[in-house]
Amino acid sequence: MLVAEDGKTPFTYIIVDNQTKTRTCIHTPGYPPMSPEELTKENLSAALDGADIVYFDVRLHDTALVVAQEASQRKIPILIDAEKKREGLAELLNFASYVVCSTKFPQAWTGASSIPVALVSMLSRLPLIKFVIVTLGEKGCLMLERSMIDAFEAEEIDVEALLDSLEKKVEQSSHTPNCITSKVEQSSHTPNCITSKANLRISADGVGSISGRLLLGAAEVIPPDELIDTTGAGDAFIGAVLYGLCTSMPPERMLPFAAQVAGCGCRGLGARSSLPCRTDPRLADY
Numbered sequence: 001m002l003v004a005e006d007g008k009t010p011f012t013y014i015i016v017d018n019q020t021k022t023r024t025c026i027h028t029p030g031y032p033p034m035s036p037e038e039l040t041k042e043n044l045s046a047a048l049d050g051a052d053i054v055y056f057d058v059r060l061h062d063t064a065l066v067v068a069q070e071a072s073q074r075k076i077p078i079l080i081d082a083e084k085k086r087e088g089l090a091e092l093l094n095f096a097s098y099v100v101c102s103t104k105f106p107q108a109w110t111g112a113s114s115i116p117v118a119l120v121s122m123l124s125r126l127p128l129i130k131f132v133i134v135t136l137g138e139k140g141c142l143m144l145e146r147s148m149i150d151a152f153e154a155e156e157i158d159v160e161a162l163l164d165s166l167e168k169k170v171e172q173s174s175h176t177p178n179c180i181t182s183k184v185e186q187s188s189h190t191p192n193c194i195t196s197k198a199n200l201r202i203s204a205d206g207v208g209s210i211s212g213r214l215l216l217g218a219a220e221v222i223p224p225d226e227l228i229d230t231t232g233a234g235d236a237f238i239g240a241v242l243y244g245l246c247t248s249m250p251p252e253r254m255l256p257f258a259a260q261v262a263g264c265g266c267r268g269l270g271a272r273s274s275l276p277c278r279t280d281p282r283l284a285d286y
Contacts, residue, residue: 061088
């Protein structure tokens with residue numbers, strides 16, 4: 001959007017340990033940071049004209065908030081990458097349509113006793129959010145999706161009990177990503193997924209309840225000799241979620257798709273070298 005004369009681009013050195021499959025990131029921030037005053041109506045409009053969705057990682061929060069307010073006025077959906085608690089995150093979340101969280105964020109932000117309870121708390125606090133996803137590394141991901149129609153007379157079930165029932169149905173032996181949802185019913189049209197046609201009233205003690213579905217996505221099982229570098233796996237997952245939203249993928253198809261893209265990215269050194277093209281045979285089912 002803007003180029004700072006004599007500015008410095010942010011960059012990161014990433015050290016990968018081949019034996020432990022761990023990485024260390026040494027980050028140098030960019031300078032100077034973009035300020036809200038630098039955003040003109042003209043370049044803000046140029047950036048948002050024709051946009052299907054707006055994505056924030058909550059850096060430069062003051063400037064991001066200006067963009068979020070304009071996107072909200074234009075009714076452009078907003079996805080927030082909530083990796084950790086950052087300054088300005090609470091304000092941005094009020095504009096979010098979708099949230100993708102790291103494993104620790106939901107409990108850190110809500111103070112809830114468990115991840116599933118924290119997801120109910122987030123949807124209760126943030127009425128504009130359509131779904132929240134928490135990534136769980138090699139364990140996959142968990143999504144709580146809000147129903148657009150309140151199911152006040154529907155069956156009510158505790159979210160932790162619901163998650164426990166889903167975990168018992170996960171195909172642990174599957175080498176391809178799969179997904180199961182609450183109120184399961186087999187679907188022959190969705191690869192590697194059992195899907196639902198009904199919503200539940202999902203509750204959590206001391207938090208409240210929401211109408212919707214809980215979806216549990218299993219990650220791809222990557223053989224140790226194929227796992228090269230996990231750098232950027234979370235970003236690859238989010239990028240695939242954004243693609244899924246822009247192409248109207250249903251969640252039960254989008255979650256395995258995003259897991260597959262992230263799994264591909266772990267098979268090469270660096271965050272980009274092994275990302276798949278849309279025509280990659282491994283994505284043919286999606």
